[in-house]
Amino acid sequence: MMRHLISAADLTRDDAVLILDTAEEMARVADRPIKKLPTLRGRTICNLFFEDSTRTRISFEAAEKRLSADVINFAAKGSSVSKGESLKDTAQTLEAMGVDAVVIRHSASGAPYRLATSGWIDAPVINAGDGTHQHPTQALLDAFTMRRRLIGRDTGLGKDLAGKRITLVGDVLHSRVARSNVDLLHTLGAEVTLVAPPTLVPVGVETWPCEVSYDLDGVLPKSDAVMMLRVQRERMNAAFFPTEREYSRRYGLDGERMAKMPEHAIVMHPGPMVRGMEITAEVADSDRCTVVEQVANGVSIRMAVLYLLLGGYEPATPATPRTEEN
Amino acid sequence: MSKILIRGAKVLGGEAQDVLIDGETIAEVGTGLSAEGAQVIEAEGQILLPGLVDLHTHLREPGREDSETVLTGTRAAASGGYTAVFAMANTHPVADTAGVVEQVYRLGREHGYCDVQPIGAVTVGLEGKKLAELGAMHDSAAGVTVFSDDGKCVDDAVIMRRALEYVKAFGGVVAQHAQEPRLTEGAQMNEGVVSAELGLGGWPAVAEESIIARDVLLAEHVGSRVHICHLSTAGSVEIVRWAKSRGIDVTAEVTPHHLLLTDELVRSYNPVYKVNPPLRTERDVMALREALADGTIDIVATDHAPHPHEDKDCEWAAAAMGMVGLETALSVVQQTMVETGLLDWAGVADRMSVKPAAIGRATEHGRPVSAGEPANLTLVDPAYRGVVDPADFASRSRNTPYEGRELPGRVTHTFLRGRATLVDGKLA
Ligand SMILES: [Zn+2]
Numbered sequence: 103m104m105r106h107l108i109s110a111a112d113l114t115r116d117d118a119v120l121i122l123d124t125a126e127e128m129a130r131v132a133d134r135p136i137k138k139l140p141t142l143r144g145r146t147i148c149n150l151f152f153e154d155s156t157r158t159r160i161s162f163e164a165a166e167k168r169l170s171a172d173v174i175n176f177a178a179k180g181s182s183v184s185k186g187e188s189l190k191d192t193a194q195t196l197e198a199m200g201v202d203a204v205v206i207r208h209s210a211s212g213a214p215y216r217l218a219t220s221g222w223i224d225a226p227v228i229n230a231g232d233g234t235h236q237h238p239t240q241a242l243l244d245a246f247t248m249r250r251r252l253i254g255r256d257t258g259l260g261k262d263l264a265g266k267r268i269t270l271v272g273d274v275l276h277s278r279v280a281r282s283n284v285d286l287l288h289t290l291g292a293e294v295t296l297v298a299p300p301t302l303v304p305v306g307v308e309t310w311p312c313e314v315s316y317d318l319d320g321v322l323p324k325s326d327a328v329m330m331l332r333v334q335r336e337r338m339n340a341a342f343f344p345t346e347r348e349y350s351r352r353y354g355l356d357g358e359r360m361a362k363m364p365e366h367a368i369v370m371h372p373g374p375m376v377r378g379m380e381i382t383a384e385v386a387d388s389d390r391c392t393v394v395e396q397v398a399n400g401v402s403i404r405m406a407v408l409y410l411l412l413g414g415y416e417p418a419t420p421a422t423p424r425t426e427e428n
Numbered sequence: 429m430s431k432i433l434i435r436g437a438k439v440l441g442g443e444a445q446d447v448l449i450d451g452e453t454i455a456e457v458g459t460g461l462s463a464e465g466a467q468v469i470e471a472e473g474q475i476l477l478p479g480l481v482d483l484h485t486h487l488r489e490p491g492r493e494d495s496e497t498v499l500t501g502t503r504a505a506a507s508g509g510y511t512a513v514f515a516m517a518n519t520h521p522v523a524d525t526a527g528v529v530e531q532v533y534r535l536g537r538e539h540g541y542c543d544v545q546p547i548g549a550v551t552v553g554l555e556g557k558k559l560a561e562l563g564a565m566h567d568s569a570a571g572v573t574v575f576s577d578d579g580k581c582v583d584d585a586v587i588m589r590r591a592l593e594y595v596k597a598f599g600g601v602v603a604q605h606a607q608e609p610r611l612t613e614g615a616q617m618n619e620g621v622v623s624a625e626l627g628l629g630g631w632p633a634v635a636e637e638s639i640i641a642r643d644v645l646l647a648e649h650v651g652s653r654v655h656i657c658h659l660s661t662a663g664s665v666e667i668v669r670w671a672k673s674r675g676i677d678v679t680a681e682v683t684p685h686h687l688l689l690t691d692e693l694v695r696s697y698n699p700v701y702k703v704n705p706p707l708r709t710e711r712d713v714m715a716l717r718e719a720l721a722d723g724t725i726d727i728v729a730t731d732h733a734p735h736p737h738e739d740k741d742c743e744w745a746a747a748a749m750g751m752v753g754l755e756t757a758l759s760v761v762q763q764t765m766v767e768t769g770l771l772d773w774a775g776v777a778d779r780m781s782v783k784p785a786a787i788g789r790a791t792e793h794g795r796p797v798s799a800g801e802p803a804n805l806t807l808v809d810p811a812y813r814g815v816v817d818p819a820d821f822a823s824r825s826r827n828t829p830y831e832g833r834e835l836p837g838r839v840t841h842t843f844l845r846g847r848a849t850l851v852d853g854k855l856a
Contacts, residue, residue, distance in 0.1 A: 189743050210745035211627040212697035235627030306624030
């Protein structure tokens with residue numbers, strides 16, 4: 103395994119499959135009466151959140167506690183971008199306190215990378231979402247959810263997502279979830295299509311390993327999974343699209359559209375959902391929608407990542423050389 | 429003042445000659461000149477250039493003396509081979525009155541390392557609303573001829589038009605920081621393949637190009653002269669080339685870093701590469717080099733932008749924009765322009781001394797290396813190879829993108845009106 107988890111692009115196929123397989127093992131812990139493993143007993147993990155995200159923080163915290171780690175929650179709401187020093191200062195404070203790993207969420211793209219590479223801190227760094235850059239554990243939990251639903255919980259072990267067709271819909275431009283998913287799904291062999299109004303697709307997307315379409319209806323019949331991305335209503339005021347109604351007419355997912363998807367296809371959403379605009383209640387509440395499972399799977403994935411980065415992982419098959427060095 | 433004989437230097441990269449300095453002026457240029465009564469500098473293999481002139485320097489004084497002062501900035505300039513620098517107006521207070529520009533001008537003269545020619549703000553407080561007292565700044569002891577709101581774009585077309593018209597009365601020039609503000613809201617780096625991947629706000633090339641296009645048309649319409657600061661895109665080159673072919677009185681500058689570095693470096697998220705305008709693509713870099721070679725871009729200007737360590741030792745989004753450049757400019761130009769065969773040393777003298785002096789009307793600088801001229805000179809050892817170590821900098825700030833990089837060439841001596849400000853690479 104690598105030392106830090108900053109970007110989904112840093113994961114090899116074997117790394118990613120190993121994390122998904124490990125997460126299946128971790129998921130079994132959740133099915134037990136006592137949902138705890140002693141693996142990280144005596145280790146201290148800090149959740150360093152410069153940006154509010156109760157969902158992600160609670161998910162990491164649950165994962166850490168199930169692995170018996172000691173948890174420090176540090177919220178430095180919004181202070182960093184205006185006063186640049188605080189990230190470095192905070193990091194060094196944590197280092198002095200002997201923290202064994204840092205889970206960081208930051209509104210600035212690249213902040214976790216800086217933390218991991220600037221020599222401010224020695225501990226492994228796990229990116230819990232940075233600006234509009236990356237959110238690798240989200241991509242892993244999404245891939246985990248897809249593998250379970252599209253291949254199967256036990257039959258999926260050891261497998262990637264080769265040949266699966268995944269469609270991401272919505273605000274790609276501002277989405278770290280989209281970036282992470284494109285990277286990881288490509289690594290896992292899936293074919294990814296982005297669907298969004300052209301204003302919400304970044305300049306330079308042509309080098310990404312995916313297709314881009316402006317026609318949701320054309321893509322739906324060929325999709326094994328459709329992931330709806332968050333669209334903030336504020337984007338409308340910044341002229342990314344004319345009106346909420348027009349957005350949902352062209353890019354929203356309602357029951358009629360869902361019916362165009364293949365029988366087995368699932369609907370995903372990283373949450374929280376903006377009901378009405380990007381997804382109708384009918385779709386959100388249907389059993390094809392995996393939002394609730396994604397939340398549960400998030401804990402398993404984060405346990406797997408923490409376990410592999412901190413648990414002194416030894417390769418099960420040392421004869422197979424691994425390639426994460428490049 | 430004593431006599432100095434520079435022996436055997438290649439003047440503008442040409443034949444080896446002796447140059448005799450007597451007092452503040454060049455007394456004689458020739459071969460086999462007598463060394464009698466003169467201090468001799470053996471300069472075999474070295475290149476003698478007119479003292480370099482930087483049309484775009486940030487000295488930070490008054491207001492941000494923790495990053496640079498007129499003293500430390502002019503010492504850095506002398507180290508880099510400069511004998512004159514134009515100091516940008518975005519200080520605190522802003523250089524928008526005769527009082528501030530005179531203070532900066534006098535400090536430069538007092539310290540004696542490099543002439544400081546203040547640039548006046550175009551608008552009061554750089555706010556883009558109301559013209560600053562351009563005439564009073566011109567009439568002051570500082571004799572301001574270049575006006576710029578650098579750091580900000582004069583984006584209001586009417587204000588820009590009026591400024592261009594107004595400075596015609598005293599032969600001034602407006603130097604534009606071309607950045608359409610709405611197109612660059614939240615911009616962190618060049619918009620393109622790398623920004624898409626890194627999730628950093630994009631600074632599109634068109635934000636620069638649209639302003640340049642507008643301003644050359646305005647300059648044409650009112651028959652004035654406009655200078656484009658730190659031009660950074662291939663598209664900007666095309667527009668300036670077109671404007672010049674049409675006879676519009678436009679000049680343009682490129683920075684050393686835009687001749688060498690690309691936005692690929694931003695993948696490190698190291699804010700030392702954060703600069704405005706941002707580092708662009710390889711294609712842009714090549715277009716800029718060619719445009720500097722063919723004269724479409726007139727000059728090299730450093731945009732020397734000192735920042736204290738703490739303003740760069742942080743996450744990318746929080747970091748200040750800018751790089752120091754005075755002490756590495758000539759080396760970067762040697763690597764990107766001379767060693768690629770695009771420009772000879774006479775061309776370097778033209779782009780880094782003669783033309784910038786002409787644009788800024790610095791009449792004592794950028795002069796020919798011949799008898800009777802002011803002895804503003806720079807001696808360069810082009811064979812030198814060394815790794816950049818910011819600890820050696822005279823600048824108060826160390827935010828260089830070249831740390832650890834090998835660059836060719838080294839300024840060994842700088843003379844300001846016959847007085848050595850740099851001797852054997854050490855400040856005098
Ligand atoms: Zn500027």
